[in-house]
Amino acid sequence: SSELSQPPSVSVSPGQTARITCSGDSLPKQKAYWYQQKPGQAPLQVIYKDSGRPSGIPERFSGSTSETTVTLTISGVQAEDEADYYCQSADDSGTYWLFGGGTKLTVL
Amino acid sequence: QVQLVQSGAEAKKPGDSLKVSCTASGYHFPGYYIHWVRQAPGQGLEWMGRIFPNSGVTNYAQKFQDRVTMTTDTSTSTAYMELSSLKSDDTAVFYCVRGGEGAQSDYWGQGTLVTVSS
Secondary structure, eight states: OOOBBOOSEEEEOTTSOEEEEEEOTTTTTSOOEEEEEOTTSOOEEEEBTTTBOOTTSOTTEEEEEETTEEEEEESSOOGGGOEEEEEEEEOTTSOSEEEBOOEEEEEO | OOEEEEOOOEEEOTTOOEEEEEEEESSOGGGSEEEEEEEOTTOOOEEEEEEETTTTEEEEOGGGTTTEEEEEETTTTEEEEEEOSOOGGGOEEEEEEEEOSTTOEEEEOOOEEEEEOO
8 A cells, every 4th residue: 555644634722632643554564653844844753653752742742543544632732733744654565655645733 | 862964955957966965973874774755845745765774775766766866875874865857846855864664763854955947
């Protein structure tokens, strides 16, 4: 399989919970990584290996997985979380990386 | 600490070739893949390919297969990505990314902006 699918946009009010999904046939076999990207900046990893949180990433960021879908959850969204979010994984063989199309998170 | 530092912005003309460097520090360079990712203005992230410095083995995305060459110099812990026959729609920021087995990824370079225009 060669695709990861994300919703183009998600909007939430401050303090609410944002959920961004990423679907792909390879996800049961390959781990997923989530990146936050703000304008003019390089992507920043916010979740690794489906649900791990790198040092320095706030606890409100969490990841989960269920069959062919992985989900990034941001609890108690803050204005500073407004950004583009990308999921990243690999094909079944683990050779070729895949990126989702990106989801623009808007904090209302 | 792990760092990937890329070469500076470049302006190219259609038909030119491009070579971007990515110098790694803070880890054992030969033991991790270096991947290259392209991001056109206002667009998403696009994987171009990877190289394993210890062996020089490469894997390229089909889209770039006939135009890209990835190499490394382990003596200087530097990876290079060369893209030939540039077109205006190659205008983008190019990133190098450290990778492990499979989908594993972590550190990114700061990005190199390449503008292709006549």
